Amino acid sequence: MSSEPIERRVSYLGDRLRGKRCLICGKEYFEVRDYCGNCGRKSFGKMDEVDLFYEKGTLEICTLISEPTNKFTKLGCYIYGIVSFHKGKIRVPGRLTDKIIKQGEEIDFSSYEGREVVPRFRRRYSVQRSEIIPTISLAFTFADEFYPHQEYKIVKPNKEYSTPGIVGYGVGLRSLYFPLQNKRRKHRAFRSVH
Amino acid sequence: MQDRPAIVAVGRTRFGEHYDKQPEKLIEEAWLKASQEADIERRDLEACYLSDYFLPITNKLGLEEGFLSELTQLHVPMEVTRSFSSALSNACNAIQAGKYNVVLVGGIEKMTDRWDKIRDDLMLLEDPWSYYAGGTPEANHELMLRAYIKKYGIRDRDLEKLKIALAQVSVKNHLHALKNEYAQYQRKITVDHVLSARKRAGKPLGLYDFAPISDGASALILTSEDAAKKFTDKPVYILGSASATDYLTFPAREDLTHFLVSETAMKKALKAAGVDLWDIQIVELYDQSTVMEMISLEDLGFCEKGKAWMNIYESCKNYKGYYEIDGKKLFVNMNGGLKADGNPLGATGGAQVFEVVKQLKGEAEERQVKSDKESSYGCVLELEGFGTKGYVYILGRD
Numbered sequence: 001m002s003s004e005p006i007e008r009r010v011s012y013l014g015d016r017l018r019g020k021r022c023l024i025c026g027k028e029y030f031e032v033r034d035y036c037g038n039c040g041r042k043s044f045g046k047m048d049e050v051d052l053f054y055e056k057g058t059l060e061i062c063t064l065i066s067e068p069t070n071k072f073t074k075l076g077c078y079i080y081g082i083v084s085f086h087k088g089k090i091r092v093p094g095r096l097t098d099k100i101i102k103q104g105e106e107i108d109f110s111s112y113e114g115r116e117v118v119p120r121f122r123r124r125y126s127v128q129r130s131e132i133i134p135t136i137s138l139a140f141t142f143a144d145e146f147y148p149h150q151e152y153k154i155v156k157p158n159k160e161y162s163t164p165g166i167v168g169y170g171v172g173l174r175s176l177y178f179p180l181q182n183k184r185r186k187h188r189a190f191r192s193v194h
Numbered sequence: 195m196q197d198r199p200a201i202v203a204v205g206r207t208r209f210g211e212h213y214d215k216q217p218e219k220l221i222e223e224a225w226l227k228a229s230q231e232a233d234i235e236r237r238d239l240e241a242c243y244l245s246d247y248f249l250p251i252t253n254k255l256g257l258e259e260g261f262l263s264e265l266t267q268l269h270v271p272m273e274v275t276r277s278f279s280s281a282l283s284n285a286c287n288a289i290q291a292g293k294y295n296v297v298l299v300g301g302i303e304k305m306t307d308r309w310d311k312i313r314d315d316l317m318l319l320e321d322p323w324s325y326y327a328g329g330t331p332e333a334n335h336e337l338m339l340r341a342y343i344k345k346y347g348i349r350d351r352d353l354e355k356l357k358i359a360l361a362q363v364s365v366k367n368h369l370h371a372l373k374n375e376y377a378q379y380q381r382k383i384t385v386d387h388v389l390s391a392r393k394r395a396g397k398p399l400g401l402y403d404f405a406p407i408s409d410g411a412s413a414l415i416l417t418s419e420d421a422a423k424k425f426t427d428k429p430v431y432i433l434g435s436a437s438a439t440d441y442l443t444f445p446a447r448e449d450l451t452h453f454l455v456s457e458t459a460m461k462k463a464l465k466a467a468g469v470d471l472w473d474i475q476i477v478e479l480y481d482q483s484t485v486m487e488m489i490s491l492e493d494l495g496f497c498e499k500g501k502a503w504m505n506i507y508e509s510c511k512n513y514k515g516y517y518e519i520d521g522k523k524l525f526v527n528m529n530g531g532l533k534a535d536g537n538p539l540g541a542t543g544g545a546q547v548f549e550v551v552k553q554l555k556g557e558a559e560e561r562q563v564k565s566d567k568e569s570s571y572g573c574v575l576e577l578e579g580f581g582t583k584g585y586v587y588i589l590g591r592d
Contacts, residue, residue: 010326030323030446061344061450063336064397065328069314072328080333082445091445093321095328106396109340138327 017052017119017137019090028089052090056116056143057083060091062109064101077101083117083140094119097139116143199289200422200429201589202415203232204548209410209536210378217253217304218265220411224544225300228413232425240294242272243281245301246540251315252308277301278412278543279437279576279585285416286435295421300413303538312407319579321443334444334580335483336398341450342489346500357398359503361388362510363484364402364533369513371530373560376545378408378536403484408536412544414551430551433571434467434588436460442582455584456493456575463586467571471495472522474588475565476553476572478546481531490575491517494586496524515563525563528553543576543585550574550589 013031021028022036023046029036030052036043062081065072072078079096097120101107117140205227207220221244229235244262249255259272275281278301285299305312316331317324324334339360342348348356365385371377383402391400415425422429438458441447447454464471477494481487491502496519509517517524529535529549532542550572552558571590577583 010322061337061340063333063340064395065330065333066395066397067313067330068328069317069325069330070311071314071325075328078328080328080330082337082450093324093327093329093443093445104394104396109398113340113344138323 017092019050019052020047021050022046023048026089028086030090030092050090052085053119053137055085056118057085057092057094057140059094059096059112059115059117059140059142060084060088062096062112064107064109065095066103077103077105079107079112081112092138094138094140096141098141098145117141118143197290197292197419198431198433199286199416200419200431201547201551202417202422202425202429203228203230203234204412204414204544204551205229205231206376206412206541206545206548207410208376208378209408209538209541209545211306212304212409213306215409217249217255217302217411218262220304220409221262221300221302221413222265224411224413224541225298228298228415232415234296234415234425236266236268238296239268239270239298241270241285241288241297242268243285243288243297243299244272244274245276245278245281245299245543246274246303247276247319248303248305248308248312248315248539252304252312276540277576277578277583277585278541278547279574279587280578280583282414282416282432282543282547282587283435283437283585286432289416289418292418295418297416298413299416299544300411301538301541301544302411303540303542304409305407305538306409309407319582323443324445332399332404332483335404335485337444338450338489339398339485342485342500345451348503355507356503357389357392358385359507359510360399360403360484360488361385362513363481363487363506364388366510366513367481367487367527367531367533367535370528370561371534374529374535377530377534378406379530379534399483399485402533405482405532405537408538410536410538410541410545412541412548414544414547428555428591430554430589430591432587433469433590434463434465435586436462436466437583437585438462439583440581442579444580452489452499453493453577453581453584455577455581456490456586457495459584459586460494460573460575463573463588467588467590469571469588469590473567473569473571474573475523475567475570476525476528476550476563478529478549478572478574479527479531480542480546480575480577481527481533482537482577484533486577487527487531491526494573494575523566525553528558528561528563543574546574546576547587547589554589554591 019030022043024039060082062079065080066077083094084091119137120139205224207223258274282299285297288294368383388402391402436459438455440455479487479490488502491497492499497505505519574587576585
């Protein structure tokens with residue numbers, strides 16, 4: 001169910017958890033769209049970009065997946081759930097990484113629900129003979145179990161659709177990474193990757 | 195409603211694993227049963243509406259219409275849609291518009307031909323993001339249950355009761371299927387079976403909570419009100435039908451604990467049929483999981499929101515063959531539901547309509563329910579995907 005064009009499109013959106021916000025009514029959408037469903041035609045050109053990659057989300061509800069689809073057989077058992085951003089304005093499906101669950105282990109899901117999570121990206125697999133390595137950011141880890149800050153750099157891609165621009169653990173508190181920069185400069189730094 | 199479409203005959207195969215049969219054999223069997231019942235010939239058919247979700251994937255059949263035309267040597271208009279209910283809806287529209295008088299509505303599915311990959315294929319009915327994030331066809335049902343528990347603040351003893359009530363739904367459906375010769379699983383299970391399967395899986399829902407993967411076909415013959423008298427003296431009319439659509443992405447919906455589609459479609463269908471909710475006593479719900487049956491009872495308006503599990507728990511303590519809701523009887527999934535009867539996606543709706551038609555005609559043999567009202571109505575709810583589309587049909591004899 002996959003091909004290079006699909007992977008390129010998916011990775012453009014999914015790897016950065018890109019979305020849009022309507023400047024008229026404030027409704028937010030995961031996935032890039034040109035107009036708001038509420039406001040219709042008026043909202044053309046009035047949609048702001050939302051980049052959830054550096055945001056903290058909440059794991060609203062979760063369940064265990066012990067028999068994944070063929071695509072994820074290698075992962076074995078993992079926690080899958082719904083992650084919300086901006087107080088529930090955007091909800092996305094997501095899976096927890098870095099949480100190893102043994103077969104037959106009893107889990108209290110309510111102890112996971114409501115906790116803060118941060119998006120991660122992981123290599124899924126490499127497409128043969130193509131340059132791209134599809135990754136996906138619908139994978140999350142608990143914010144408080146997250147690694148401390150590590151070095152990372154932003155790589156400028158040579159094409160519009162290219163491999164993800166950030167290498168390393170590009171997640172966490174934004175203020176940790178850019179304590180001295182002002183808001184505008186930060187924004188420009190991210191733009192270059194888009 | 196002027197000129198109500200009439201169902202004059204229904205037929206279906208047994209649902210289950212038909213490794214030895216080609217898909218065309220299954221639809222042939224269902225069609226033969228239906229045509230025998232109404233004594234109808236192939237040349238009487240003016241059009242065919244067929245449904246299947248996965249035949250192009252499971253059996254590599256691209257243009258099913260041509261394939262069936264070749265087999266039946268019919269050259270009438272044929273259309274293929276996904277679910278049986280959408281085929282039925284198209285057929286109803288055509289008949290009410292006066293375009294055709296006699297049409298065949300059929301559904302086929304051959305899911306076990308691709309048993310190793312069918313769970314990946316089932317994700318086609320959900321949004322791609324859930325698939326990319328690692329979701330499975332079962333995951334949304336469990337998430338919905340978690341959301342339900344969270345929203346209504348169910349805990350401690352109530353939570354135990356809710357879990358047992360859901361297990362009882364499955365036990366009840368298996369009990370009904372014992373009397374259904376066409377059912378995939380004709381065996382009794384107990385609450386302990388369900389609970390231990392959940393424990394083994396380490397999840398809120400286990401093996402016995404979900405509908406199986408099945409092969410099967412179903413067919414019915416739909417005619418206009420006038421033409422019906424030629425074939426049978428007791429047709430069942432489609433009094434009201436409605437459908438609704440919701441977002442493909444489950445997490446993006448506003449309410450994670452209910453299906454907007456069933457609620458909307460039910461309201462519209464009741465209005466179209468001019469029937470009161472509690473005139474309906476026979477209901478076929480789309481119980482792909484036990485949670486779905488519970489939620490659907492609330493969505494259709496039979497139970498108060500957040501209370502359905504209590505009604506189920508109380509009714510199933512000593513089960514009498516129906517749910518007792520505020521002192522009123524409701525016969526739910528008399529054929530065993532999708533859980534025990536089988537769930538060949540494209541043909542499921544046909545089996546649901548089959549059951550209601552048989553019950554209304556009084557031909558359901560052992561399963562026949564005794565209505566305490568003079569004229570009772572039946573209701574069929576079919577969903578496509580995880581509540582992405584919903585169809586409601588209200589059937590009646592008068």
